[in-house]
Amino acid sequence: MRFISPKIDYAFKKIFGSEQSPRILISFLNAIIYGGDKVIQSLTIVNPYNPGQVFTLKDTFLDVKAVLADGSIVIIEMQIASMVAFNKRVAYNLAKAYSNQLVKGEDYPLLNPAIAVTITDFILFNDTEKIISKFTFHEEEEKFKILENELRLIFVELPKFNKTLSESHSLTDKWIYFLKETAHLDNIPESLAAISEIEFALQLANQANMTVEELDIVDRRGMMLQDEKGRIAYAEEKGEKRGEERGEQKGRIKEAIALIMRQLKKRFGDIPATINSQVEDLSIEELERLGEDIFDFNSWEDLSSWLEVRSR
Structure with a gap:
């Protein structure tokens, strides 16, 4: 067996946000939020993924959103690489999910609690060894809560x-192991199969159960996300050494051009000199935009048309 990685946001959406995924998501959220206690009994997945849905690599709604039986809203996101103002983006998404419950003229008592669950494939908090960190509003010195659990960040x-798998005894451990190690499995281990929801999640992640189109999107999405992760890591490393804004800008441009050239060569073969020259003349903003659009091109002509529009 071969399995797709749940770390890829598209795959994460398929596994946890499909029409057949509620019991998977219930088990996962109970494990992550409530330590395995069966607090959540039912939920409804908002904007569920379905096999007939066509996602492009520029889609931004690959997170999973659910409404619990008590009306609480949970948004779940997989993030494999850090980004500028990442914490602010998470806070914004939580605030938006909370405030969007009301339409103009409705009363505040109608608001239900909102929870943002964010899984990162990078270290976010260097001051703690905790794997799961949970935040609510509280008074700074005496730590008593305000808003109770109206807004939670996890x-x-x-x-x-x-x-290791043999060391993963709790439901929480097994779900985290699933997220981190599924892509490296070649079968469904007994200890994971013993949890019916995880066994079902592994069936959804099994490449044999996916269409050619789904596999192609997963592959391209994974490549793009890994390139982005590498780009960020490289930029951070070089940025620390340079230290000056101008040097950082030049480094970002050089790195972005190199990344674009690798992607173009992988897709279309040898790069024409005219294309090479035009790409090197792009600004960092245009290079980043090209990095998003590149997988929508089917030929050099498509790229030439794109570059021609940018040059006007």
């Missing part, structure tokens, strides 16, 4: 989880 940092 983070799962995958790199901090170092248990």
Whole structure:
């Protein structure tokens, strides 16, 4: 067997946000939010993924959103690479999910609690070894709560989880192991199959059960996300050494051009000199936009048309 990686946001949406995924998501959320206690009994997945849906690599609605039986809203996101103002984006998404419950003129008592569960494939909090960190509003000195659990932020940092499967005894451990190690499995281990929801999640992640189109999107999405992760890591490393804004800008441009050239060569073969020259003349903003659009091109002519529009 071969399995897709749940770390890829498209795959994550398929596994946890499909029409057949509620019992998977219930088990996962109970494990992550409530330590395995069966607090959540039912939920409805909002905007579920379905096999006939066509996602492009520029789609931004690959997170999973659910409404619990008590009306609480949960948004779940997989993030494999850090980004500028990442914490602010998470806070914004939580605030938006909370405030969007009301339409103009409705009363505040109609608001239900909102929870943002964010899984990261990078270290977010260096001051703690905890894998799962949970945040609510509280008074700074005496720590008493305000808003109770109206707004909650929950983070799962995958790199901090170092248990083997034999060491993963709790439901929480097994779900985190699933997220981190599924792509490296060649069968469904007994200890994971013993949890029916995880066994079902592995069936959804099994490449044999996916269409050619789904596999192609997963492959291209994974390549794009890994390139982005590498780009960010490289930029951070070089940025620390340079230290000056101008040097950082030049480094970003050089790196972005190199990444674009690798992607173009992989897709279409040898790069024409005219294309090479035009790409090197692009600004960092245009290069980043090209990095998003590149997988929508089917020929050099498509790219030439794109570059011609940018040059006007």
